[in-house]
Amino acid sequence: MTGTMMRSMDGEETEIDLRDEGDGEDDGEQQPWKTQLETVLEEEEEDLISTQSDTRPLIDERDPKQINECLKVSFEDVIAEPLSVRSGDRVWIWSHALFEASRVWFYRIITTLLAVPVSIIAGVLFAVLAFIHIWFLTPCVQVVLINTGWLQTLWSGVLDIFILPLCQSIAKCCRGISVRLTQE
Incomplete structure (x- = not known):
């Protein structure tokens, strides 16, 4: 059974291989699925921490404290046109x-x-x-x-x-x- 699972976290897609060990498509050392998921989650956590540093601004979140809420x-x-006059x-x-x-x-x-x-x-x-x-x-x-x-x-x-x-x-x-x- 060959399959992949796509998981979206913060707009970034991560592909996780869900192949069984007996699929014949061996890439060398095969780890159990749970171990691969934990590895991916740890890598994503490190990426998330590195993007939240003080020296590198967050590109996606530009108003995290909602300072300019009035400008939305x-x-x-x-x-706005009322019902009585319309173009x-x-x-x-x-x-x-x-x-x-x-x-x-x-x-x-x-x-x-x-x-x-x-x-x-x-x-x-x-x-x-x-x-x-x-x-x-x-x-x-x-x-x-x-x-x-x-x-x-x-x-x-x-x-x-x-x-x-x-x-x-x-x-x-x-x-x-x-x-x-x-x-x-």
Whole structure:
């Protein structure tokens, strides 16, 4: 009995040989089917891990955190004709086709021209922001926190001495109030 099994995982097809050992089509050392499947799964797991590294971006998943969910726009989201006014069917079909084609192709043209420069500018901007945050902002905040520790102690004392007893007294006074709504 000769056969193959196709298994699809993440769009990638894997062929597994399901031939019996007595088929006469020996390729040398024949392993049992389960061992071959485990080997294929281990290879696919290694491939999956290698594609998820930080240095190699995922080609299929370009918005894994759904940041640009609002940009999933279709023709029906932009143009919709009510029942009272309608254009001809051919006009509607051509409008839909031209909308989709122009949206896709102009995006491709613009990204071809501007994606690399904008990426460089964004990388420089985020590097500058990280530098400012790490080397200026965080040390300044730490200096302020160190030098105003006494102010924090004073403020917590004021809250504990004046504000907390006042709020507790108001809470005890209001505890006895109950509101009952009846319908007449």
